[in-house]
Amino acid sequence: MQYRRFGKTGLELSVFSLGTMRGLGDFRQFRATVETALALGINHIETAQAYGNSEVYLGKILRELPPSVGDRLVLTTKLLPGPNLRGQLEQSLQRLQCDRLACLAIHGINTPEHLHWLQTSGLAQLAAIKAAGLVRFIGFSTHGPVDLILATLETQAFDFLNLHYYTFFQRNAPAVQWAQAQDLGLLIISPADKGGQLHQPPPQLVQLCDPLSPLGLNYRFLLSDPRITTLTVGAATPEELIAPLEWGDRTHPLTRKEEAIFSRLAIALQENLGPTQCHQCYACLPCPEEIQIPELLRLRNLALGYGMTGFGQYRYGMVENAGHWFPGRRGDRCTDCGDCLPRCPSQLPIPELLRQTHDQLAGRPRRRLWEE
Ligand code: SF4
Ligand code: SF4
Numbered sequence: 001m002q003y004r005r006f007g008k009t010g011l012e013l014s015v016f017s018l019g020t021m022r023g024l025g026d027f028r029q030f031r032a033t034v035e036t037a038l039a040l041g042i043n044h045i046e047t048a049q050a051y052g053n054s055e056v057y058l059g060k061i062l063r064e065l066p067p068s069v070g071d072r073l074v075l076t077t078k079l080l081p082g083p084n085l086r087g088q089l090e091q092s093l094q095r096l097q098c099d100r101l102a103c104l105a106i107h108g109i110n111t112p113e114h115l116h117w118l119q120t121s122g123l124a125q126l127a128a129i130k131a132a133g134l135v136r137f138i139g140f141s142t143h144g145p146v147d148l149i150l151a152t153l154e155t156q157a158f159d160f161l162n163l164h165y166y167t168f169f170q171r172n173a174p175a176v177q178w179a180q181a182q183d184l185g186l187l188i189i190s191p192a193d194k195g196g197q198l199h200q201p202p203p204q205l206v207q208l209c210d211p212l213s214p215l216g217l218n219y220r221f222l223l224s225d226p227r228i229t230t231l232t233v234g235a236a237t238p239e240e241l242i243a244p245l246e247w248g249d250r251t252h253p254l255t256r257k258e259e260a261i262f263s264r265l266a267i268a269l270q271e272n273l274g275p276t277q278c279h280q281c282y283a284c285l286p287c288p289e290e291i292q293i294p295e296l297l298r299l300r301n302l303a304l305g306y307g308m309t310g311f312g313q314y315r316y317g318m319v320e321n322a323g324h325w326f327p328g329r330r331g332d333r334c335t336d337c338g339d340c341l342p343r344c345p346s347q348l349p350i351p352e353l354l355r356q357t358h359d360q361l362a363g364r365p366r367r368r369l370w371e372e
Contacts, residue, residue: 007186009103011102013185014230016042017233018044019046020045041248045074049091062075062097077103079105103135104126110144139184156182188228189232202307208265208268217261276348276353289335300357312360316362
């Protein structure tokens, strides 16, 4: 396992972190997963007040750790934006059975309202928490659009950032750049699941990534980038840690063979989508119906380009069902107003593509045209 400096915090974190959103039902299994992660070299565990029993379970486990292990461990918890952060944090500390934490993140600066809260109340609350010595470093996680992330970074109030950024989603690349410019620690959220459900890749993608696995390729994309500190593994069992952590020493720059795989992926996208490929420039927004055109067409790109229909269905299923964690409306809400059409440099027939995307990814079996 390699370790990297977590930006200006100066902490040295393992390049993989244990995320504890899953596997919360069975304490014994949870404990085995944590103990295996620590034995395999992970020294950073990420939790959140919103993750069910996670903090309580971790508190029980951490209390029993030998000092030689516990002293090396860095813990991050996350609190939802809102009033009384200090009260919330004190609850978390009680559950985690500790007096102070290394890292505290705001869980989801996802909307302009969250940013407003930060500017008018959140930052002052965080500063008071830091001044009281309850946490050493503060950061935030986000599912918001890149402009909002950059506006949040403009506050220059943070020590680290938890970000979505993957081989198949590079829209947040400017935030990676800003994180480096501000010397922030950078944690990438869930490269396996959010990065494309790469733990269960379709055969077409497996073939394109050969001799690497799709998940391995994504890990290499991220680990070869020295601006990134650590990647979360949301293992629910000890066994689920084994395959990801085999990549923990492979932090060298991309090899020519690996670069050739990325070229192959780009060519496959062009060949399989032809002139209907969405180039993810985001120029088509805003849509008066609040359809996140680029994101829906990204799912279409992945389904048609690489056979990632399952991932597309999984993500599309969240549209209109996950609040500000997955904003925007479904493709079939398009009213053909035509506002987006002149803004698209690729001259895509956006309404038609959105309806097609909806038909394919909303899971109506009789119209599985992409799988034929
Ligand atoms: S044509 Fe459809 S997708 Fe385009 S802006 Fe109008 S409602 Fe939105
Ligand atoms: S403007 Fe066209 S190419 Fe750019 S994101 Fe929108 S649909 Fe895709």
